[in-house]
Amino acid sequence: MKVPVDLHIHSCLSPCANDDMTPGNIAGMAALAGIRILAVTDHNCALNLPACEIAAQALGLQLLPGLEVTTREEAHCLCYFTTVENALNFGERIEAALGDAMNLPRLFGNQYVMNAADIITASVPKLLIQSTKLTLDELDSLARAHGGLLVPAHINRGSNGLLQCLGFLPDSPRFAALEVSPTAPAPLCDLRGHHILNSSDAHRLDAILEPAQYLELAEATTAALFDLMERWYRQR
Amino acid sequence: MPITLETLHSELNLKLLTPESDLSREVTAGYCCDLLSWALAHGGTGGVAWVTVQTHMNVVAVATLLDMACVILPDNIDPEPDALQKANDESIAIFKAEQNAYALCGQMWAMGIGQANRS
Ligand SMILES: [Zn+2]
Ligand SMILES: [Zn+2]
Numbered sequence: 001m002k003v004p005v006d007l008h009i010h011s012c013l014s015p016c017a018n019d020d021m022t023p024g025n026i027a028g029m030a031a032l033a034g035i036r037i038l039a040v041t042d043h044n045c046a047l048n049l050p051a052c053e054i055a056a057q058a059l060g061l062q063l064l065p066g067l068e069v070t071t072r073e074e075a076h077c078l079c080y081f082t083t084v085e086n087a088l089n090f091g092e093r094i095e096a097a098l099g100d101a102m103n104l105p106r107l108f109g110n111q112y113v114m115n116a117a118d119i120i121t122a123s124v125p126k127l128l129i130q131s132t133k134l135t136l137d138e139l140d141s142l143a144r145a146h147g148g149l150l151v152p153a154h155i156n157r158g159s160n161g162l163l164q165c166l167g168f169l170p171d172s173p174r175f176a177a178l179e180v181s182p183t184a185p186a187p188l189c190d191l192r193g194h195h196i197l198n199s200s201d202a203h204r205l206d207a208i209l210e211p212a213q214y215l216e217l218a219e220a221t222t223a224a225l226f227d228l229m230e231r232w233y234r235q236r
Numbered sequence: 237m238p239i240t241l242e243t244l245h246s247e248l249n250l251k252l253l254t255p256e257s258d259l260s261r262e263v264t265a266g267y268c269c270d271l272l273s274w275a276l277a278h279g280g281t282g283g284v285a286w287v288t289v290q291t292h293m294n295v296v297a298v299a300t301l302l303d304m305a306c307v308i309l310p311d312n313i314d315p316e317p318d319a320l321q322k323a324n325d326e327s328i329a330i331f332k333a334e335q336n337a338y339a340l341c342g343q344m345w346a347m348g349i350g351q352a353n354r355s
Contacts, residue, residue: 107301131272
């Protein structure tokens with residue numbers, strides 16, 4: 001079956017996302033848009049995934065747990081996991097690898113952790129859009145150790161896209177797929193043999209208006225989607 | 237005599253992209269880096285002129301946080317529109333230059349502008 005998905009959405013935990021990107025609002029918008037599987041991928045932090053999973057399941061949607069990690073080269077790389085628990089454990093390691101700058105909400109925005117009732121339960125003090133100390137290869141090892149898969153985000157975008165940061169597509173690590181942004185100029189590299197994901201990278205609710213992509217899956221579950229991405233990974 | 241943004245503006249032949257900026261601000265040091273997190277950690281504080289090819293809005297946030305005097309974009313590149321808006325809001329001067337980053341830094345060094353204090 002063709003399953004409507006959007007695999008790159010930011011919650012109010014990301015400083016650059018709007019404060020109304022609450023777990024309940026994201027799930028509600030995704031349901032209205034006809035999306036069956038969504039990935040919430042905040043910058044360098046997994047702490048809103050538990051609430052997002054509950055909010056998604058309450059509306060019959062499936063959550064693919066993820067983070068968008070900033071590598072030492074300042075490339076944005078999506079890391080997807082099979083369970084929220086794995087993502088949270090991985091997130092603890094990412095927090096330790098993050099730089100020391102603290103967030104100034106006036107300049108960068110709020111970093112709210114919420115529960116499934118959309119109530120703020122904490123604010124993350126460290127600035128989440130600074131880079132980690134991890135190289136791309138180190139990030140890959142860490143994600144693999146938690147059963148995760150890497151997809152470099154918006155590779156064709158000027159800021160924080162892999163091609164701009166490194167100048168080329170590296171031979172290692174192995175990526176499950178490449179995310180190509182539909183709003184940026186086409187990537188200047190050979191995409192043959194790569195699986196391509198298109199996602200909204202939504203930072204505002206009105207960016208979740210329709211499915212970003214349809215994927216051929218046995219069933220509309222996170223497990224089936226992760227299986228597909230594992231197959232992509234092994235093909236590389 | 238202190239070196240001001242006005243001095244940089246004329247000596248380096250820069251184009252000012254934030255017309256409301258106060259060009260009497262003193263420039264105390266120079267810095268050059270394109271990794272925002274690196275600049276955040278090592279860019280020094282107060283009165284720094286920062287040369288970077290990054291054009292994202294977060295350049296302005298980092299410059300504001302470090303109380304920099306200005307951002308200089310080399311190679312005639314333009315900032316993203318929301319970066320320019322934020323620079324106006326935060327009173328951070330943004331210039332663009334025909335020269336590349338190496339030439340800009342060389343010229344600033346020759347004017348007597350040294351490296352930023354390690355923060
Ligand atoms: Zn990104
Ligand atoms: Zn993103």
